[in-house]
Amino acid sequence: MNLSRLALAVVEPPIDVLNPFDGSLVGTVAKVGAAQVPQLLEQGRQGARLCAALPRHRRARILEQAALAIERDAHGFARLIVDEAGKTLVQAQKEVKRCVNTLKLSAEEAKRNAGEVVPFDAYEGSESRQGWFTREPLGLIVAITPYNDPLNLVAHKLGPAIAGGNAVILKPSELAPLSALRLVDYLVQAGLPEAVVTVATGGAELGRALVAAREVRMISFTGGFVTGEQIARTAGLKKLAMDLGGNAPVIVMGDCDLPAAIDSCVSGAFWAAGQNCIGTQRLLVQASVYEAFCEGFVRRAEALVAGDPALASTDIGPMITPQAAQNAEQVVNDALRDGARLLCGHRRQGSCYGATVLENVDHASRLWREEVFAPVVVLQPFDTFDEAIALANEPEYSLHAGIFTGNLATAMSAARRIEAGGVMINDSSDYRFDAMPFGGSKYGSLGREGVRFAYEEMTQPKVVCLNTPT
Numbered sequence: 001m002n003l004s005r006l007a008l009a010v011v012e013p014p015i016d017v018l019n020p021f022d023g024s025l026v027g028t029v030a031k032v033g034a035a036q037v038p039q040l041l042e043q044g045r046q047g048a049r050l051c052a053a054l055p056r057h058r059r060a061r062i063l064e065q066a067a068l069a070i071e072r073d074a075h076g077f078a079r080l081i082v083d084e085a086g087k088t089l090v091q092a093q094k095e096v097k098r099c100v101n102t103l104k105l106s107a108e109e110a111k112r113n114a115g116e117v118v119p120f121d122a123y124e125g126s127e128s129r130q131g132w133f134t135r136e137p138l139g140l141i142v143a144i145t146p147y148n149d150p151l152n153l154v155a156h157k158l159g160p161a162i163a164g165g166n167a168v169i170l171k172p173s174e175l176a177p178l179s180a181l182r183l184v185d186y187l188v189q190a191g192l193p194e195a196v197v198t199v200a201t202g203g204a205e206l207g208r209a210l211v212a213a214r215e216v217r218m219i220s221f222t223g224g225f226v227t228g229e230q231i232a233r234t235a236g237l238k239k240l241a242m243d244l245g246g247n248a249p250v251i252v253m254g255d256c257d258l259p260a261a262i263d264s265c266v267s268g269a270f271w272a273a274g275q276n277c278i279g280t281q282r283l284l285v286q287a288s289v290y291e292a293f294c295e296g297f298v299r300r301a302e303a304l305v306a307g308d309p310a311l312a313s314t315d316i317g318p319m320i321t322p323q324a325a326q327n328a329e330q331v332v333n334d335a336l337r338d339g340a341r342l343l344c345g346h347r348r349q350g351s352c353y354g355a356t357v358l359e360n361v362d363h364a365s366r367l368w369r370e371e372v373f374a375p376v377v378v379l380q381p382f383d384t385f386d387e388a389i390a391l392a393n394e395p396e397y398s399l400h401a402g403i404f405t406g407n408l409a410t411a412m413s414a415a416r417r418i419e420a421g422g423v424m425i426n427d428s429s430d431y432r433f434d435a436m437p438f439g440g441s442k443y444g445s446l447g448r449e450g451v452r453f454a455y456e457e458m459t460q461p462k463v464v465c466l467n468t469p470t
């Protein structure tokens with residue numbers, strides 16, 4: 001697809017993109033390897049010059065036009081996401097809508113966030129100086145993305161990068177690269193010079209070589225902790241933005257609207273088969289309502305249908321591969337061996353793994369301490385609010401958290417005390433608006449996405465100072 005524009009001498013057999021549900025062939029992409037990196041960098045260098053030279057109104061117009069084209073092709077994109085990533089149609093449609101918004105926000109950012117006046121006369125002795133800073137492109141950015149939101153997470157990198165006048169070498173997940181290629185086709189049709197975004201489809205070996213390249217100014221990575229750590233070790237002196245995993249806690253206080261909390265938490269835990277970085281993994285429920293919450297939550301979880309994502313009756317699509325489903329099964333088996341009690345689920349068929357709920361999970365287990373990234377949730381009772389906060393903050397990393405309460409003071413206290421990149425009040429952890437700052441807290445948290453914030457990460461201030469003594 002996009003690679004044909006590059007005329008790379010790709011020698012390795014192509015990558016088959018398989019439907020996660022039934023293993024059927026969805027498409028084939030070239031397998032670009034480390035040997036092609038010099039050519040990719042050459043194209044990237046040229047792209048950086050071209051994008052920096054585009055006036056802001058042109059960058060904005062390209063992003064707007066691409067957004068409109070994607071909106072017109074919303075159904076095609078949604079079908080592609082179902083086929084390559086296994087989301088249900090409703091989930092895929094939501095992702096397409098968000099991608100359109102991300103690109104429109106990026107277009108706006110290109111036009112408004114160009115710099116600031118610097119108040120030089122605020123410093124005694126600088127009264128004769130006036131000046132400003134502009135927001136300049138970084139140059140060449142390598143963007144590496146995961147499989148689980150194969151369209152919108154790519155837009156979160158390309159939109160702000162283009163708005164800021166950068167070139168990007170994009171390495172999408174080898175498991176689901178097709179939505180990214182289609183998105184870039186629309187950007188080019190909207191007038192983006194082809195060299196500005198180079199899509200390089202390949203695996204970890206390609207990723208490693210791109211990360212190591214000296215002329216790359218920034219690695220914008222979304223993916224898992226293990227990969228993030230490998231990238232940090234290889235990158236050398238370049239900017240790193242790391243959007244890694246979560247293990248989201250949601251606190252359910254006894255004074256909350258319980259039916260609303262159950263509703264929201266079921267969606268938060270099982271959306272996209274739990275393959276969601278802000279998906280709810282640990283439900284901390286006050287003892288006074290634990291039984292009622294548990295009964296309502298488990299009844300709702302049991303009713304969720306796992307299976308073919310192309311069917312309207314399906315609530316939970318497949319995991320990305322049978323191996324990913326087996327891994328989830330193994331994490332649950334380990335927790336059960338360590339004394340956890342199964343409340344529902346833990347049934348796997350191929351890549352499909354049904355909604356699984358456990359209680360009495362050992363806090364030393366992987367299921368409590370690490371991201372499971374599967375439709376698996378842990379219920380944990382607590383007595384006091386202080387206890388809930390301590391439980392919420394136990395893991396060494398975090399992204400989002402949530403709390404359900406009818407008490408404003410409790411909500412505000414939770415917002416202050418929970419260590420997370422975002423605290424959702426009377427919502428599960430699974431809420432995100434594409435303009436808000438988005439990122440983690442504690443271990444591995446580097447940078448923020450959310451269009452304005454990614455744009456600022458992807459540009460650098462340049463100061464101009466005029467000394468004009470009177």
Ligand code: NAD
Nearest residue numbers: 145146147172173204207208223224227230243244245277
């Ligand atoms: P992953 O880390 O396995 O892969 C992500 C990307 O990194 C892929 O393109 C992969 O090919 C590439 N890669 C692998 N090894 C590499 C290396 N050594 N050097 C460079 N690139 C390499 O992640 P995944 O399984 O595709 O995605 C799931 C993870 O992504 C979860 O942990 C999830 O929480 C996280 N995620 C985070 C966010 C966020 O915004 N914080 C959003 C979605 C997903």
